[in-house]
Amino acid sequence: MTHPHSPSLVPFGPSGALVRSVVVPFDPDTSPDPLSRFGLEVPERWKTVDRSAHAPRIVAVPGEDGADRVAAALVTARPRTGYLKIVDVVGDVRAAVGAVVAQAREQGLVQVKWEGWTASPEDAAAAGFAPLRPPAVPPEDGAGPDTGYVRWLCDGAGTEPPYYRQTTHFTCGAVTALVAQAHAGTPPVEGEVLDREAELTLWRGATNFPACEPVGLGVAVRRAWPTSPVTVHLDTDLPVLLDHYPAEEQEWRALLQRTSRTEAGRIGVPVDASRLPLAGIRSAIGRREHVLLLVSLVGMQGFDVPHWVLCHGVVPGAVVIEDPWAHAVAGDTWVDAHMLPVPDASLDTMSAMSSASVDGFRGAVTIGRPQGSDTSGHLGDAHTS
Template structure:
């Protein structure tokens, strides 16, 4: 993606109505506006966790002349257009205005029915399609993004983890591809599983083990682990006997970090420090809980790779197809600083784990 303009020109106000997504209205509206294939997609999954709503544009006669189904992950700074029907350009303009009123950083548009010319005219840029995704992941072949404020963000290649447990390895690989250290064509399942195997604490990747594995894979890349607890982590859900041998492996990872010169910073990594690292064109692999964005408390690695005013831009290697969440949501995802701060304080004692990767 080319750098975004420093100051975007705003459109004239758009008259629109925002209403909750209600099954019956949503089932008949697209057909009235000439898109009979759309209702099936709107009702195939339960989107209720992502605040689904309709943004409609009334015509001169009072009837709807355009509408868009809009969703978004909670505690983020974007809106996603699933489909726009009727006068598409009017519908999209109404969504952009709706996002501006909320002070959001971005609008995305899934490519199910989006016409590339309509997207370009509305100020959207194409997203690069995913290099890989899990077999059970549903999503459009194309997608678009429009940033609504200042700042420049470049896009890493999007790679969706192909297992439930390789998020840490994927974030490291994508970071190195974004930095130019790894060719994008080298991002494949063999690379994903190989790095995971070197970093895993069975099945998760804990911060020290991941940092050591990154150093082994790319010796010329500066690596720092940030972990503000000295106890073993990501083990509390396991029986005591299962915790014991994994804790031993985590102690071995700390020994290996010392042997290979990987610093383990015991201080709390602040959001200011994350922003500073990103300003130096470093990458931050950040461990967070999916409670806020997806509704279940599972530790998960994401890649922090850019900033815009008020939000950190992440790439999440996992999307929840059961809620209508797709790679378009997960790629170039702006998360407000306060939300990211809360998400990345992991229970039971609010520790923070991260790995920063500098430029070679």
């Protein structure tokens, strides 16, 4: 699964019809206007953020005479993922969207998303897109559109969880657990909503100050949901996520991690010392379990920061995740982070964590269906092409 970085022609469309499109890199500082030769104009809103980290490109569709372009779309995507995102369209909307879908098919991608800055529900539906559930908390001004759409180019993505963006830089672990349980229909307290109070409450029980390490997170999840089977997967018995602290700061956090292991044994949370393989993640999801997975953001965002994501669906060649964080300054929004397909090989690399004291490790927490619960409907029908 790759993304284009140079001009190309796509000789087929989403329904088998001939579609010819030109793909060129997009640089908002280019002079003259990069769309001027297409008889179109770059909207000012396309230039408001630096999207260079996500390979911005213009997909332009020629007119019948092959000269002027009748439509163009601004397209981006996180690196090492399995989708394309339409940021916006000018000209003939359906022609441009059809060309992007053709591009995605030609590259072997599994999904196309469309941010709802100017997209109408009617145009989205006509192009085969379904609306995404809006975020549980509306995006701040300029941080993302209020609406978004998705078109799957394969079967089997599963049902859509709610999207909730973490409100701090350190509560990703707590948010992934809360979203997993909301997806499973099991809030911590009957009637509790997915909000900042729930986020911070669960984080407070899981934190290793301020990050959540795998064992502490697993213990907190089991305490919050006593009927949910929980297993921690961590292929090292050494403390983790401590390298950036001075020695005196590492010592007491390491002590807390050992305490978490003791507590895990006391309340019956298994700590599996073998590495959880990608096949194991797929199998867990197939059993209607959720997998909280520790990854590095260096592949998708360009900086090596440990981060928790939720694995909740599988499609051919990729795992569908929820990422509770989006890099708004790079044009990355909740539309990117929600229902995000990551190829197996990419996810395998992202979740191979490095540490000065540990020669590589993988951390994960699997959460099973609550004992005695009805598991029907969790992986319901997906929106497909």
